[in-house]
Amino acid sequence: MSEIVSTESRGDCLVIRVNNPPVNALGHAVRAGVVTALADIGGARCAVLHCEGRTFFAGADITEFGKPPQSPSLPEMIAALEDCPAPVIAAIHGMALGGGLETALGCDYRIIDRKARIGFPEIDLGIFPGAGGTQRAPRLAGIAATLGMTLDGKPIDATRAVKTGLCDEISDGDILENAIEFAMQQSQKRRIRDLPSPVVDQPAIDAELAKAAKARRGQIAVDKATEAVLASAALPFEQGLEKERELFLELIGGPQSRAMRHLFFSERLSAKVDGLNASPKSLGLIGVVGSGTMGSGIAMAFANAGFSVRLFDANADALKAGMERIRSLYMASAAKGRTSEAEALDRYDRIQPAHNWEAFSACDLIIEAVFERMDVKKAVFAELDKVARADAILATNTSYLDVDSIAAATKDPARILGMHFFSPANVMRLLEIVRGAKTYDITLATALDAAKRIKKVPVVSGVCHGFIGNRMLKGYGREAGLCMMEGAAPEAVDKALYDFGMPMGPLAMADLAGLDIGYDNRRSMTAGEDYEPLASLLQDRLVEIGRKGQKTGAGIYNYEPGNRTPRPDPDVNAIIEQLAAEHGVKRRDVSSEEIVERCMLALINEGAAILSEGIAQRASDIDVVYANGYGFPRYRGGPMFYADELGAGHILERLENYQEKYGPKWWTPSPLIRELAASGGTFGHWKRDR
Structure with missing residues (x-):
């Protein structure tokens, strides 16, 4: 065996162990190791598929995206699980997502840790489960439940996994020991492929399709995934697999999946800043100045992540109203079942009203969220300068104002930056982090770490009016x-x-x-x-x-x-x-075509200027901003990805058309667009000489 996949005999049970940190991605080495282990099962009466570390298989290996598949492929590995002469039990802990759940469905039985979750998140990449998930899951959970998971993309908990039939038993103790005990009780194979085809419950199916039509408007993967899942009832199993594969390949080679995969990688890249090597400061107590809608939302975002927060407003009535708003939002969340009432109250209790500036003296990070006026913000920072610790980081939640001007009004501009949250700040994923001319690396690194800890998608911007x-x-x-x-x-x-x-x-x-x-x-x-x-x-x-x-x-x-x-x-x-x-x-x-073209060209031309000026580090950062902060359709990848799909030559020709028609004031093409049109280059591959 290999270091990644190993086996251990536990009496009559063969334990197949996978150790591929950090998330046991189903790369080629894992697939090959599992197939080899199954071939060597010998006289074992049963087998348990178990992953080391914090999770079961959390999905495919994203480094293999877009590359020709290596044998054994994921469907081939799953076929080997089904063909194993002894029953195979999946021991699920952590997450079983996408290909990880499809792997579990290739096993005969599934035992799941009570804290584990399973799901099909592929729809967020413009695709759907392509290794048999759309054919196996309906035979256990039914068509409507499978469509719900597939089109929603969000994982379900262990209780629901057992209730739907996707898992057989919940484990409250050691998942491996419990799985071995469960396996020893199984004397026969129970391949999902051999189960009866699912029954069509049209009203339940229509309800799931209605939800998806609203949540995923314009995404062609919804129709294709639905067609694949419905094939589980209309076609024999093998033909259903063929239909699934046909539809999957159609999507993965199409423009929408290409755009959504672009955003998937871009969101993981946006937090990486060239030349930034500093380690972040440790953060404990957070301060927020301003208890309006934005300040309240920022306080909630940190409280939700486990931070203690001090919220201050110079207007006592506004502070009281802000705390009441926060409590109301938490109680509404509990009433809708999004969190328990106990957790909602615990989060609320983490936010303590502060009645004077001195309350910020112990804070590690203080975020100002007051009225969008330079004189007001400078007055706030003058007060913070008096009370904040020398090593505390001070951030302004401005949407437009000059962060360098705000920083210049303080004693130490190196600890100042912008943290532009989007409203509602406790919900919206985007966080524009504005790096000032004198912002220290450690200040920026700490803001990026804070963004990660409160589950935001950060994008670093330079200073200009309105940022990116x-x-x-x-x-x-x-x-x-x-x-x-x-x-x-x-x-x-x-x-x-x-x-x-x-x-x-x-x-x-x-x-x-x-x-x-x-x-x-x-x-x-x-x-x-x-x-x-x-x-x-x-x-x-x-x-x-x-x-x-x-x-x-x-x-x-x-x-x-x-x-x-x-x-x-x-x-x-x-x-x-x-x-x-x-x-x-x-x-x-x-015409509607002209409206769209003019609005998109205006975005693209300004984006090109922002990129060439170094306000944004890379074109994909601009796409992340627009997909997460402004609702740009994810299936189009963001304005700069969309521009690359159109081509720089086409963009230049259309800009020049409007320049001739309306004059140069707003329609002069960015020099970068001319450069890319001449070279045949793309925004995605362009790098600014620094």
């Missing part, structure tokens, strides 16, 4: 506004981008955020330099007549009480036409 995400968003919103002024109805603009895959259109989003937010921001900007006034004429007029968006029941759209569904308003269309006439805009039909 909001800087790019400006052009996206500009083109949406201009398309509306030029002739597209607001609902047509939003529908075009919704159909492209965005979670909601930019105009409905503006109503949700509040039109007065942009209005106030523009008061400190220079029209024609910092923003295109024609694009925001409507929003300015609406704010001035009291229509500020959802919060006032009317903005670009109308809203009925208690209903957030945007409803077109003929009066708004009349205002648009009036404004267009006043400013000499000739109205015309604007």
Whole structure:
């Protein structure tokens, strides 16, 4: 045997041990070792498949993605489990995910540790289980339950695993010892492939499909996975496997899976910063300044990860309201079954209200989350400078402001950086970490470690107005506004981008955020330099007549009480036409294709500038920002991946077309796009000379 796969005889039971840290990925060496061990079973009456370390097989070996499979393949290894003359029992602890669960289903029986979880997460990569999972699982759990796991992608716990029939027994003690004892009681093989085909329960199936249609809009893997699972009832087992493989290969070679796999790897790469070798500081007590929606969410994000938090607000009533909001959110989570009431209360108790600045003197990391005004933030940091320990890290949760200016107002700019959370901060995965000109490596390393510990996806940005995400968003919103002024109805603009895959259109989003937010921001900007006034004429007029968006029941759209569904308003269309006439805009039909193209090109062109300036380290970081913070459809991979799919030459040609039509102010192609078009290069492979 090998160091990765070994065997041990325990009486009449052969224990097949796998030790492939950190997560026992099902790489070629594992598969070959298991097949060899099964071939040498000898006179053993039963076998137990057991993994060392913290988990059962947590999935395929991601380093093999996109490479030709080596024999034995995963289906071949699973066939060897089924062909073994003695019953094989899977001893599941930790996680059995994807190919790991398919491996367990290739065994005759499955015993699961009470704390373990199993699942099919492949849908998040634009594929589905391709090693027999769609044919074996329905024969145990039924079609609806299998579809639920396959289309949702989230793991289920041991209790549910046994209830659905996917596992046979829960282990409360030593998983290996219990599995051996269980195995010795089994005298016969029980291959899932030999079980009857599942029964079709159409109402239950339709319910699962309805949930998936809403959660995974636009993802073709939903239909293909459904077809594969339904084949378990319509076709004999071997033909079902063939159908599964055919559909799986169709998906894995397609653009959506390619895009989603790109994001999978990009999210693991985004926390790696070239040249950063410092080790993070140890974090204990966390401080948060500001108890509004954002500050409360940040406090919850740390409390959820086990940190003790001190939450402060200079306004005592606001602090009380913030604590009440936090308690309400935790109780609502418990009521929905997302956590137990005891855990919800425990998390709430980790957040302690602070009634003066001195409460921050013991904090290791203090995050400011107050009003987005430079004078207000500088005043907060002046107070923190007085009370914070010299080695404490201070972070600003700003969306746009100059982090270097904030840092310059402190005694030690080296310990200052930006930590831009996205609302709601206890839910949204993205965290933009803004590295200032004087930010020490250890400061950045600690922020990255904190992000990991609170389960955020961090992306490091340089300092500029709006950083990566909001800087790019400006052009996206500009083109949406201009398309509306030029002739597209607001609902047509939003529908075009919704159909492209965005979670909601930019105009409905503006109503949700509040039109007065942009209005106030523009008061400190220079029209024609910092923003295109024609694009925001409507929003300015609406704010001035009291229509500020959802919060006032009317903005670009109308809203009925208690209903957030945007409803077109003929009066708004009349205002648009009036404004267009006043400013000499000739109205015309604007196609949905043009709306999408202009908005996407604006994103891509600004993204290219951000990349070439070194604000973002790599193109994939920009994709991570937009997929996790702005709802860019994951099946398109992010704006820069989408640009590479279109090709730099095509991007340049279309930018030059709009430059000729509208002038150079907003449509001058980034030099990087010209460079890539000339060389045939891609954003994904481009590296900036530093």
